[in-house]
Amino acid sequence: MQVKLVYFAWVRERVGRPDETAEVPAEVATVAELVRWLKSRGEEYAYAFENEGVVRAAIDHVHVQPDAALAGAREIAFFPPMTGG
Amino acid sequence: MQVKLVYFAWVRERVGRPDETAEVPAEVATVAELVRWLKSRGEEYAYAFENEGVVRAAIDHVHVQPDAALAGAREIAFFPPMTGG
Amino acid sequence: MSLTIHVQRESFDIADEIAALTAGRSDIGAVVTFTGLCRDEAGRLAALELEHYAGMAEAELRRVAEEARQRWSLQGLTIIHRFGMVAPGETIVLVATASVHRGAAFAAAEFLMDYLKTRAPFWKREHLADGRTGDWVEAAAHDDVAAARWRTI
Amino acid sequence: MSLTIHVQRESFDIADEIAALTAGRSDIGAVVTFTGLCRDEAGRLAALELEHYAGMAEAELRRVAEEARQRWSLQGLTIIHRFGMVAPGETIVLVATASVHRGAAFAAAEFLMDYLKTRAPFWKREHLADGRTGDWVEAAAHDDVAAARWRTI
Numbered sequence: 117m118q119v120k121l122v123y124f125a126w127v128r129e130r131v132g133r134p135d136e137t138a139e140v141p142a143e144v145a146t147v148a149e150l151v152r153w154l155k156s157r158g159e160e161y162a163y164a165f166e167n168e169g170v171v172r173a174a175i176d177h178v179h180v181q182p183d184a185a186l187a188g189a190r191e192i193a194f195f196p197p198m199t200g201g
Numbered sequence: 202m203q204v205k206l207v208y209f210a211w212v213r214e215r216v217g218r219p220d221e222t223a224e225v226p227a228e229v230a231t232v233a234e235l236v237r238w239l240k241s242r243g244e245e246y247a248y249a250f251e252n253e254g255v256v257r258a259a260i261d262h263v264h265v266q267p268d269a270a271l272a273g274a275r276e277i278a279f280f281p282p283m284t285g286g
Numbered sequence: 287m288s289l290t291i292h293v294q295r296e297s298f299d300i301a302d303e304i305a306a307l308t309a310g311r312s313d314i315g316a317v318v319t320f321t322g323l324c325r326d327e328a329g330r331l332a333a334l335e336l337e338h339y340a341g342m343a344e345a346e347l348r349r350v351a352e353e354a355r356q357r358w359s360l361q362g363l364t365i366i367h368r369f370g371m372v373a374p375g376e377t378i379v380l381v382a383t384a385s386v387h388r389g390a391a392f393a394a395a396e397f398l399m400d401y402l403k404t405r406a407p408f409w410k411r412e413h414l415a416d417g418r419t420g421d422w423v424e425a426a427a428h429d430d431v432a433a434a435r436w437r438t439i
Numbered sequence: 440m441s442l443t444i445h446v447q448r449e450s451f452d453i454a455d456e457i458a459a460l461t462a463g464r465s466d467i468g469a470v471v472t473f474t475g476l477c478r479d480e481a482g483r484l485a486a487l488e489l490e491h492y493a494g495m496a497e498a499e500l501r502r503v504a505e506e507a508r509q510r511w512s513l514q515g516l517t518i519i520h521r522f523g524m525v526a527p528g529e530t531i532v533l534v535a536t537a538s539v540h541r542g543a544a545f546a547a548a549e550f551l552m553d554y555l556k557t558r559a560p561f562w563k564r565e566h567l568a569d570g571r572t573g574d575w576v577e578a579a580a581h582d583d584v585a586a587a588r589w590r591t592i
Contacts, residue, residue: 125490125562126575177495179558193492193560197578200489200520200561201475201532201552210337210409211422262342264405278339278407282425285336285367285408286322286379286399301454304474312479312527318548319472320541321457326465374465388473388552389585395471396545432542 117142117186121154123164124195127171130164131194140186147173148182150192164194172197202227202271206239208249209280212256215249216279225271232258233267235277249279257282288362288384289351293343295370298380307362307384314361316388318395320381326374332415334423336378338369339407350401354383357397358390365398367408400432441515441537442504446496448523451533460515460537467514469541471548473534479527485568487576489531491522492560503554507536510550511543518551520561553585 122135144153151168154161165171173180174193186192207220229238236253239246250256258265259278271277288307292298300321308314324334347365354363362384372378381398385391404425412420441460445451453474461467477487500518507516515537525531534551538544557578565573 122492124492124560125564174492174495174560177492177498179499193495195492195560196562196575198557198560199563199576199578200491200559201556201582207339209339209407210411259339259342259407262339262345264346278342280339280407281409281422283404283407284410284423284425285338285406286403286429299454300457301452304453308476308528312477313481314476314528315478317472317474317476319470319474320545321470321472322541323461323467323470324465325468325539328466375461375467386478388475388549392473392545392549392552396541399541399545 120191205276290364292366316391318391322379333413335411336369358394403429404433443517445519469544471544475532477525486566488564489522511547556582557586
């Protein structure tokens, strides 16, 4: 599955890029599995996701939990807890 | 005791004047006793205070309860429940 | 803390009041304003007339403000209450609070409105769209309930 | 109900937004505004930089607004959130609510701020007075607590 990944704030800084297009293997089915797969790809991802419970995710502009399915996703975002307002 | 009485809203309309100076007998010691004394003075007062529990009072610009003492009061106000804001 | 209390016939400018509350300061994180407006009650009203007890109105607003200042950490507080004739859509009252964090600003503004409604000596009378002078507005029991909830805090 | 949501770099004028919220209406009794401002943290900060997720920010504010609209009877609702560099004393966020009565306007404004703080995709970074770029601001646990209290209502 080809999907666009976008990163924000210190997750973006740690990964080293604001976005990328990834070819995700078919067996990677959930957000949590995607995080594990990314962490296996390089140190920058291992660093960005070192505390898995901290980084939040959204699929196609909607907040999701780690067990959310990736099926049909066009854009998956990873970011720290929000600090707007 | 000579005291200035002031009235507001429908209490003022029922009494028929915005204010007056009254010579209150010495035995009239509290707000509740002042109300009873006023009601004995004429129909307009009886009408204004027909539901004694409704009319509120203030002594020298401070809200008071019916049992408040009149001693030392310069200005006593009577008015309906407030509807500002 | 800056404290501004006005009882006035004239209208007021909310932006000016917020600007005055925050002017020259960079330690304020939150400003909450409440503006009360005259409604026409589905076309029934031409205006509301506000009678007030001059002298006590200012004193009572000052007491209510003082109580808010003691309960919450505020950097500024503004209360403006109009009297006289107010047309539908016009402002009647403004409460503005400034604080470091939003919780205090929200709570203090709500407290001020709840207290002011039941304690500030103002009385509204309706003026009807057909030209007649209407009745005095009756105090709402829910306003007493709203004010009472602060007593247990 | 009028609904205005803006995610923008530019500053905004609170009076203009209140005027837009109430323009041409005479059935609104209460307007509550919350303005969040950049603090300098006792001189430590030169600015806050706000990063945001364009597209999702607007969508999330719209979802939060929709939830407020379903919970309370509102006549109007405005949310403006800035991004980019914001200097101390400048505004970051505006929430404004209009309703017949003050209770709904206050509750909806507080709800919007609580939810927006924990759900809207914005991230603040400090820029220090000495010219260095500081850290990303950490999310406050009390913001999660504030947001959670609405879930049981």
